[in-house]
Amino acid sequence: MRRTIFVASAMLLFGILYPQSNFTQEKTGSAEPKMTPEDVAKKNPVPATPEGLAEARKIYGYDCAMCHGKEGDGKGDLAQDMKLELHDWRDPSTIEKMTDGELFWVVSYGRGKMVGGEVDRSPEKLRWNLVNLIRSFGKKGAAASDKPKTNNPQP
Ligand code: HEC
Structure with missing residues (x-):
């Protein structure tokens, strides 16, 4: 009887300790990190350069x-299959209320149906360059070096 209690409490203790150590270790991974006001306020330290944008584009x-x-434009094949309603980033007003810090955070950790993010795959600089790339989609012509824009309204 004594032994049963011992084993049971040992298991309980293990159960309590183990997920916790996992949790702290994987703060940046699967444990659903939270966006803090500091994250939102972060400024993009990486200036947009042709090289940086090219790397991010890859x-x-x-x-x-x-x-x-x-x-x-938010109309990738998988988005269509999943019936996702994504912002059309070619219209900068869709994300102009979001700070670079917020975009960076979502790029890093994902959000909702965007599961996971680049945090384990891409270094910080590349993630900021992804933010630069996303912003560049909304700047007429800036991101379109490989495709001449035809939909610019001409005065
Ligand atoms: C499975 C489809 C999917 C993939 C792949 C994906 N996203 Fe997303 N993304 C979403 C969805 C859905 C949202 C909206 C999430 C929400 O607000 O609930 C989103 C939102 C965002 C946002 C926030 C701005 C906005 O328009 O809401 C950014 C920035 C972003 N994604 C960047 C990226 C980058 C960079 C990658 C590649 C590293 C990526 N996403 C890959 C589905 C995806």
Whole structure:
């Protein structure tokens, strides 16, 4: 009887301790981190450069375009399949209320149906460059070096 109690409490203790140590270890991983006001206030320390945007575009093509669309229109194949209503980033007003810090956070950790993020895959600088790339979709012509824009309203 004594032994049973001992084993039971040992198991209980293990159960209490183990997920906790897991939790602190994986703060940046699967444990649903929370966006703090400090995250929101973060300024993008990485200036947009052609090299940085090109590097981000590569990763974007692998990890993001299937949902957010090659040019950021939110109409990637997977988004269509999942019936996601994504912002059309070509219209900067869709995300102008979000700070760079917020975008960076979502790029890093994901949000809602955007499961996970780049935090374990891409270094910080590259993630900021992804923010630069996302903003660039909304700047007429800036992101379109490989595709001449035809939908610019001409005065
Ligand atoms: C499975 C589809 C999917 C993939 C892949 C995906 N996203 Fe998202 N993304 C979403 C969804 C859905 C939202 C809206 C989440 C919400 O607010 O609930 C979102 C939101 C965002 C936002 C916040 C701005 C906004 O328009 O709401 C950013 C920034 C973003 N994604 C960047 C990326 C980047 C960069 C990648 C690639 C590393 C990526 N996403 C990959 C589905 C996806």
